[in-house]
Amino acid sequence: MLELKDVTAHYGTSQALFGMSLDLQAGQVATLLGRNGMGKTTTINSVMGIVKASGGSIRFDGQELVGRASFRTANLGIGLVPEGRQIFPNLTMMENLVATASNHLGVSDPWTVEKVFALFPELETRKSSMGNLLSGGEQQMLAIGRALMTNPKLLILDEATEGLAPLVRRKIWDALSEISKAGMSILVVDKNLADLMRISDRHYIVQRGEVVWSGSSAELQADETTRRRYLEF
């Protein structure tokens, strides 16, 4: 479904991606792991066209994404839950959910506000609260709900549970697990290895702008040397 091959990216003269390659099959949950500043966000932003890849290829459902405007990439069916959530502060919860809702692919059973509330019941009671008055956990649930309301085939989450309390994190992992079981493909960046190993099929460890290790949860669990070398924060 998503294939990155030898992707390079720069910020001015400074190179951030040095040949990122990974692939995600339809229905899979894959992770990008690695310490801070290794290129995970840059990889995601290259997929979305927020950062322009300077080389390599990014294919989604057979279409090349490099050089494509972000909104056109989103319209192909990629929903982004960005780092920092980026909720509209001066819109209500409900307005945030519907403001960017769409069904460009003509999904027959599209996401609705009711379905988002069924996934995150705590959002329903906060329908009229302004975005900036929501808690971090509510904002993250809203950011996921807002992305789902664009009816993506692939959901990408950058720092899915950063800064959230354990109980809220659990709710978010349970929700992601539920939507992945319903067939959603997910690419996720996070630091909670135990949770990621529970819900993911495949992991990619990123070090200085390239993938240095990939494998299943069982392989990562068994490989203490790799975890120590690349993932201890």
Ligand code: ATP
């Ligand atoms: P984090 O978890 O801290 O977000 P990351 O793995 O997502 O880390 P990136 O944010 O992709 O890493 O950063 C990769 C490299 O690119 C780092 O060296 C970082 O300093 C650099 N970088 C990121 N954003 C910019 C920017 N806007 N301008 C210049 N350099 C940047």
